Amino acid sequence: MLSDGYYSAAYPLHEGHWKAGSAENPRKVLFDHWANWKNSLKFQPVDYVRLYFGEKIALYFAWLGFYTTMLVPATVVGLAVFIYGLAIMTTNIASKELCDDHNNFTMCPLCDARCPYWKLSDACSHAKASRIFDNGATVFFAIFMSLWGTLFLEFWKRKEATIQYKWDMTTFVQEEEPPRPEYLSKLENWQTMKVDPVTGIKEPHLPFWRRRFPIFLTSYSIMLFLAAVAVTAVIGVIAYRVSMLAALQLLPKQVTSNSSVVTTTAGLIYENASLVTTVTAALINLAIIIVLNLVYGYLAFWLTDWECLRTQSEYDSSITIKLFALQFVNYFCSIFYIAFFKGQFVGRPGKYRTIFGGRQEECEAGGCLIELCIQLAIIMVGKQLIQNNFIEIVVPKLLNLIKRKLSKETREQKLAKTPWEKDYLLAPAESMSLFYEYLEMALQFGFLTIFCAAFPLAPLFALINNIVEIRVDASKFTTHLRRPLAEKTANIGIWYSVLYGISRIAIISNAFIIALTSEFIPRLVYTARYSEDGTLKGYVNFTMASFNTSDFAEIDKPKDTHLGVVEVCRYKDFRDSYSPDPDLAYRRSIIFWHILAARLAFVVVFENVVVVLTSLMSWLIPDVPTVLKEQIHREAYITNEIVLKTELKRAHGEEISSVDLSSHGGDDDDNRYSPHHSDDVAIIQRHTKRKNPEPRTYV
C-alpha cells in the first residue's frame, strides 16, 4: 500500500520529545546519557539502547564502542612509533649523507631532454621526512597491528557471546524468511510456481540456469566494468601527476632578487614540486572517489533490485558484496598503485620503459613510502572529514533547518501536533542506514590494517573519528530519524567475515610494503654485508648506480646545462656501471639480486611468522569466556535437575507446585552475569526486566 501511494509512511512512534519530557521518558534518557556530547569518553548504555531500538541497532553500537576501545592501544603504539621516527629523522646517518652538499651526487635528469641534471641534496627534506615512516619501528608496528587485528576479532567473539547471553540471544536462530514484497509484486504474473520446501506455500520461482544465472552474470559484468572505471580514474590521476611534474620542472628557477609574490610562490612550488603534485593529485583522487561512490551507490541498488532476489537477507548480502567491493576498489586502488607498482618498472637512463609515449613515474630519492603516507593520510582523513562529518552532521542539520523554515509554523501549531505528525517531519529510518555505518567502519579498518606499515598515525585518526562517530550516530538515531523497526540479530553477520578477510589481506600487504616499498631491507643488507664498519655510512652511494652521459641518445640529452659538463650521472638502482661490452653495461648487478632475494625472504618469513602467531592466538583464546560458559552449563544443569525432579514427582503421582519450578529459577535470572559488565548499565537504573519488548503502536 505504501508503494501504491495509499499511505505516505508507516513507522513506529518515538516516545515523546528528546528535549522535553520527564526524566522517565526513555528517549530523553537516551539523549541525555548516550547521544549527548558530554558522554563522549564514557562507555555506552547499550542495554538501554537495545530496549529502545532493538538488538540490531544496539549490537552495532556495542561493536562500534568495542572497536573504539580497542583502538586506544593501537593509537598509543602508533604514536610511539611516530615519535621514534621523528627522533631519528635528523640524527640518521643516511639522511645526513643525503643532505650533505659535499657528497655532491649529480643525478640523471627526471625527464627526457627538457629536464636538467640535479643535485641529490635538493631532495634532502623529502628524504628526511620519509625516514619518519621508514625505519625499523615500522616493521614492529606492522607485526603489532597484525596481532592487534586478530586480538580485536577474537575478543569481539567473546564480547559478542557475552552480549548474546545478556540479551537472551544465545540460541536465537533466524526463522524462515518470507519472500520480499517487492519480489512477489514484481513476479505477480509469473508462470513458473514452486512450493517452498520449508513452509509448503506456493510462490513464483526463477529457474536457476535459465534466469538466475544470466542475471547473475550480467550483474557481475557490470560490476567489473564499474571497477574498471575506478581503475581508469586512478590512471587518469597518474597522467595528471606525470604531466604536472613535467610542467613544474619547466618553470624558470628564479631565486633572484625579484621577490614579487607571484615568483616567490612559483619558486616555492618549484622547490616542492613533488610535494605539491602528490598533494593535489591525492585531493583530485579523493574528489573522484567521493563522486564515484555516490554513483556506485545508486547503481548497486539499481542492480540489486533488478536481480530480483527472494528474501531480504539475500538482498542484503548481495548489496553488501557489491557496495563493499566497489568502494574497496575505489578507495584502495590508487593506494595500491603507489605502494606496489609506482617506480618498480621504470627502466634505466638511456633505456626508459615508456608507457603512452612518456616515461613512467619514479619514486623520489627518499622512497615511495612517504608518498604512500601522504596519499593515505589525505584519502583517509579527507574521507572521514567530508563523508562522515560533513555529510552526517552538517547536511541533516541544514535539511532540518530548511524543512522548518519552509513549514512556517507558529509555536502553537507545533505544540498542538500529534506525536505521529511530529515524527513525520523526521527523516525516514531506512533499513540500509546501519549497513552504511558498518561499511564505513570496515573501510576504516582496512586503512588501519592494510597499510599500517606506511602510516602509524592511522589509529589515532580513526580513534578521533570514532569517538565523534558514536555520538553523531547516536543523536542521529534519537533525534533526526523516525524510530526504526526493532529487529533481532545475534551477531554482526557478514561483517565479521569482511573484517577477517581484511585482516588477512593486511598481513600480505604489510609484508610487501616493508619488503618492496620501504628501504628497510636494502639498509639491512648493506649494514650486514657491504658496510665497512657495520653502520649506514656510505649507504647513499651504495644505492646509486652510475651512468655515462655519453650513452644518452642525442635527442634525450638535457638541454639545460647549469651544472656544467656532466660526465657521469647517478640514478637510484642497483646496476653495474659502464662497460665497453654493450651486453654487460648497466646490467642488474649482483647486489640487485642479493637484495631481491633478501626482500623475498623477508616476505616469506614475515608472512609465515605472523600467520603462525595469529593462528596460535585465535586457537588459544576461547571464543566464549570461561565464566560465561560455566554459567550456561549451570543453567542447563539446573533445567535438567528441575525436569528430573518434576518427572520423578509425576511418576510418584504428586502434584507439581509452582514453587518447585521456581526454587532454582532465581539463578536463571539474566542479571546474574551482569555484575561483570555493570559499567555498561550502571548509569541508568533499569526500569523493567522485560525480555521481549512490549508490542508497540504503529501509525
Place this chain on the structure above:
Amino acid sequence: MLSDGYYSAAYPLHEGHWKAGSAENPRKVLFDHWANWKNSLKFQPVDYVRLYFGEKIALYFAWLGFYTTMLVPATVVGLAVFIYGLAIMTTNIASKELCDDHNNFTMCPLCDARCPYWKLSDACSHAKASRIFDNGATVFFAIFMSLWGTLFLEFWKRKEATIQYKWDMTTFVQEEEPPRPEYLSKLENWQTMKVDPVTGIKEPHLPFWRRRFPIFLTSYSIMLFLAAVAVTAVIGVIAYRVSMLAALQLLPKQVTSNSSVVTTTAGLIYENASLVTTVTAALINLAIIIVLNLVYGYLAFWLTDWECLRTQSEYDSSITIKLFALQFVNYFCSIFYIAFFKGQFVGRPGKYRTIFGGRQEECEAGGCLIELCIQLAIIMVGKQLIQNNFIEIVVPKLLNLIKRKLSKETREQKLAKTPWEKDYLLAPAESMSLFYEYLEMALQFGFLTIFCAAFPLAPLFALINNIVEIRVDASKFTTHLRRPLAEKTANIGIWYSVLYGISRIAIISNAFIIALTSEFIPRLVYTARYSEDGTLKGYVNFTMASFNTSDFAEIDKPKDTHLGVVEVCRYKDFRDSYSPDPDLAYRRSIIFWHILAARLAFVVVFENVVVVLTSLMSWLIPDVPTVLKEQIHREAYITNEIVLKTELKRAHGEEISSVDLSSHGGDDDDNRYSPHHSDDVAIIQRHTKRKNPEPRTYV
C-alpha cells in the same frame, strides 16, 4: 572397585557369537556384512555400526570410510604424475647430458684426501631416477593435493552434518562432565576444596599458580626433552650415513676379471654406495622410530596420569597433544632434515664447512629429492606394514592362539560357558583404542600432504592400507575386543583441528620442497633466461661451478689419481670460478642470487595463491548441504506451527488431542533424509528405529 581388585573386569556383553547365531543376531550381521574381507570394496553400514557400538565408534568408521573414498581421486592423479615422470625419465635432455660420457665432467672428490676425483656420468642412474619425481608435474600435484586436502575437510564437514542429522545429534551438547574417579581417589585427602560452579558439589581443587602451573611446566619440559631425544636419534643416523658413505668409498674398486661372489657384491655395493646408505639409514631410522614410539606411549600416559587432570575430556586432550606432538616429531624429523637442510650449507671445495670435524652430507648429482622420496617410502610404507598390519593383525591372532592353548579346554566346556565368560577371554576395549586409530590416520594424512611434492605414490599406499585397515579394525571390534561402552559424540573433535593444521603445514612445506629441494626453479630460470635455444641443452654445465685443484690444501688433495692429473674439477653450486683476487674467487655468482630470488618468489606466489584458492573454496562450499538445511528449517517451522496451533486451541479452551500433535509428526521422522544416503544402509534392513540404545546388562 575395579582398581581395588574386588572385580576383575566390567563390560557390556556382546550379542551372541559372531560365527554362530541366527541371521537376526546383530553381531553376526555386522561380521558378515561389515568386518568380512569380501566387503572390502563396499561402503560400510555405519548406521548399523552405530546401533551396535554407539555414535563414537561409528563416527570413526564413517570418517575413515569417507577419507578412504576421497583417497581414490588423489591416487589416480598421483599415479598419472608418476607415469608421466617415468615417461620423461629417459627422454629428458638434462638426464641425457648427465649420462653422456663425452661430456666428461670431472667432479671434485666427495671427501677430503681419501676420496678420488670422479666422473659425473657415474651418477647417471641416480639422476635419471630422480627425474621421475622432480619435474613440472610435481608442482601441479602439490597444488592439487593442497586443494584436495581442503576439499576433503570441507566435504567432511558436510558429511558430518548429514550424519549428525541422521543420528539425531544436531543439537547434542556434551553435558557437564563429572571429575574422573582417578582424580578424586588421588586427591582423597586433599585440603583445598572448591564448589564446582556448575553442579554446586564440593570437590578437591588444585590451585592454578601454586600447583597446576608447575606441573604443566615440568610436564612440557619433559616433552621437550623427549622431542630432543628424537632429534638426537636423527643426528645419529646422519652420522651413520656420513661414515658409511666414507667407508664404502674406501672399498677397492674391483671391476676386474676376479669375479668371485664377494667382490661382485662389494662392487655392486660400491656402485650403488649412496643407494645402499640411503636405504639402510632409512631402515635404521624406522627401527628407532618404532622403538621410541613405544617408549613415548608409556611416558605420555605416565605424565598425563601424573598431571592429575579433573575431567576425562581434559585428560584425553592432554594425551592427544602429547602423543601427537611426540610421534609427529619422531616420524617427520628425519624427513624434514633431508627435505630442507641436507646439503644446503656444505660450503665449497677448499673451504668446506665442517661439523664434528667432518664434512657435511651432500646431495647427489640428481638432487636431494630422490633421497627424500626413498626415506618417505620406507618410513611410510614400513610403518604401515609393521605397525598397522603386523601389530594389529598378527599379534592379536597370536595372543588369542596362545590364550586358547593355555586354557586347554574341551569343546564341551567351551560351549557350556556363559556369554560373560566367553567375552572375558577377549581383550578389553580400552577407551584409548579409538584414539590410536585416529592418530595413525592423522600421521598418514601428514605423510600424504606434507611431502606430496616428493612422493606422488603416497596416496596409493595410503589407499591400499586403509582398505585393509577398515576391515582389520572392524573385525577387531566385532571379534577380538569385548564390547565397548557406547559413547555419544557429535564430531571427530580435536582431530579436525589436527587435520586442518596438517593441511596448512603442507602448503608451506610443499612450497619449500619445490623451491629449495627440487631443481624445478633452476631449470625454469635456465630455460627462461640463460639457455640459448630455450631448451635444457647445456643445463648440466650451467649447474656446475669449477674449482682449480691447485687451491686445495695439501692435506686435502686426493691421494687416488686414477683419472690422471686433474687441473679443474667441477662441483654442484652456482659460484664464480677461479680469480687471482682471493676476495673474488669462488664467490657466489650472480646466477646464484638470481636463482635464489626466483626460488623465494616461487614460495611467495605458491603460498599466497594456494591459500587464496583454499580460503575461497572453504568459503564457497557451505558447511551444511542445502537440502539438509531446508529439512532442518522445515522441522523448526512445523514445530512452531504445532506450538502455535496448540496454544491457540488452549486459548480457546479446547481439548488438545494427540492427533493434532502427530498430524505433522510424520515429517519429523529421521528417515526422511535417508533416501539420499540409503547406500549406507541398503544392505541391512533396519530392525528398529530406536534413537537411544536400550540399557544393557553389566557384569
